[in-house]
Structures are given as C-alpha cells and as structure tokens.
Amino acid sequence: MTQVHQLYKLQETDTEIREKTQRLREVLAGQQPSAELLAARERRDTAVTTLQEWQTRHKNLRLEMESLRREAKNAETRLYSGKVTNPKELADLQHKIESLGRRIEKAEEKVLEAMIMLEDAETEETAAAESLAEIEADWEAKAALLKIEQNELALSIHKLNGVRQEQAKTIDSRDLKEYEALMKKKNGKAIARVRADTCLGCRLTISANKIKEAREGKKIYCGSCGRILYPY
Numbered sequence: 001m002t003q004v005h006q007l008y009k010l011q012e013t014d015t016e017i018r019e020k021t022q023r024l025r026e027v028l029a030g031q032q033p034s035a036e037l038l039a040a041r042e043r044r045d046t047a048v049t050t051l052q053e054w055q056t057r058h059k060n061l062r063l064e065m066e067s068l069r070r071e072a073k074n075a076e077t078r079l080y081s082g083k084v085t086n087p088k089e090l091a092d093l094q095h096k097i098e099s100l101g102r103r104i105e106k107a108e109e110k111v112l113e114a115m116i117m118l119e120d121a122e123t124e125e126t127a128a129a130e131s132l133a134e135i136e137a138d139w140e141a142k143a144a145l146l147k148i149e150q151n152e153l154a155l156s157i158h159k160l161n162g163v164r165q166e167q168a169k170t171i172d173s174r175d176l177k178e179y180e181a182l183m184k185k186k187n188g189k190a191i192a193r194v195r196a197d198t199c200l201g202c203r204l205t206i207s208a209n210k211i212k213e214a215r216e217g218k219k220i221y222c223g224s225c226g227r228i229l230y231p232y
C-alpha cells in the first residue's frame, strides 16, 4: 500500500468519524423537548390553572348564594312566626326579604355564569391534556429511537477512533502533519480521487503526466486545489 493510499484510507475513517459525530449532535439535539411539546405543556398548564380558578370562583359564589338564601329564609320564618307585631319592624323585615330576593337573583346569575365558564374550562383542560398525552407519546417514542441511535453512534465513533489510531501509526509523521493541515484548509478533504482526467476535489482537469506519476505511487498535488491526488 502506498503512502497516498494509506492517507486516503485515513481520510475515509476521518470522514466517517466526522459524519457520525455530526449525526450524534443532531441525535442529542433531537432528544430535547420539541417546540410543539413545550407549547402543549404550556397549554395544559394554563388550562389547569384556569380550571382551578373557576372551580374556586364557582364554589365561593355558590356559598355566597346559599348564605343569602339562608338569611332570607330566616327573615321569612321570623316574619310569619307571629312573634313580630311592631308594624315598623314588620315593614323592615318585608323590605329586607325583598332586598335579599334581588341579591339572591343576582347571585344565582353569577353562579350560572361561573358554571358555564367552569364547564368551558373543563372541556379545554380535557382537550389540552389529551393533546399533550398524544404529543408526549410521539416524542417519547422518537426520543427512545434516538437514544438507541445515540448509543450505536457513540460505540461506532469509539471503534473508529481506534481504527484511526492504528492507521495513523503506519503513516510517516511529516505526511500525517501535512495531511491534517490540508484537511483543515481543504474543507475536510485532503486527498482527492481522480476520475478520468478530473480532480474530484475541484472538478478541474489533471494532466496525463501527473496522473501517470500519481499512479506510480508518487505524491502528486492537484495544480488547482492543492489536494494530494489519489488516481483511482
């Protein structure tokens, strides 16, 4: 195996490590809660809070209404008990009962309104919880698959790093340094294959003489992009 061939093999390993590392980043990011999931959680939380508010409000209004009803009932009992004979007191009682009647009517309206709001809040809370459960289940299934892929990628990258170490050992240290510098400069591609008479690094033509020399195992550079030519 020529040095260029070994470098080409090393580049294949490096490319695979780079691609798998990139995929690993995506896979890790993909396990973060999605915007859809966050929105569904927020909707459910808001729905729960709103529902609790209306439950409290409805309960308080009902207590208020019941208290007014009790008060009115007591006043009526007293009015018809025959114990009150003073005309002024009787008139006051009657007046009080009428006033309470109006307040009870208003309180009943408020209870009814709160009841409607409460029912709406219950409907929304149910819908929000169902939607969240569905989105959460989808996300969990997706995250579980990504977790499996993450483990596979991590293992694969670990193995490839071992392969790379072994490959690098067989390469002259100056060649290795040059290769690594070229990798950085040339967008992760230091060695370019040649198809017919074209450098696949830059798609420009290589002279027949250069191709011949490269095939003889010499280290030849593309005159246009500066990559090392691998003429196979």
Ligand SMILES: [Zn+2]
Residues within 6 Å of the ligand: 192, 199, 200, 201, 202, 203, 204, 222, 223, 224, 225, 226, 227
């Ligand atoms: Zn080139």
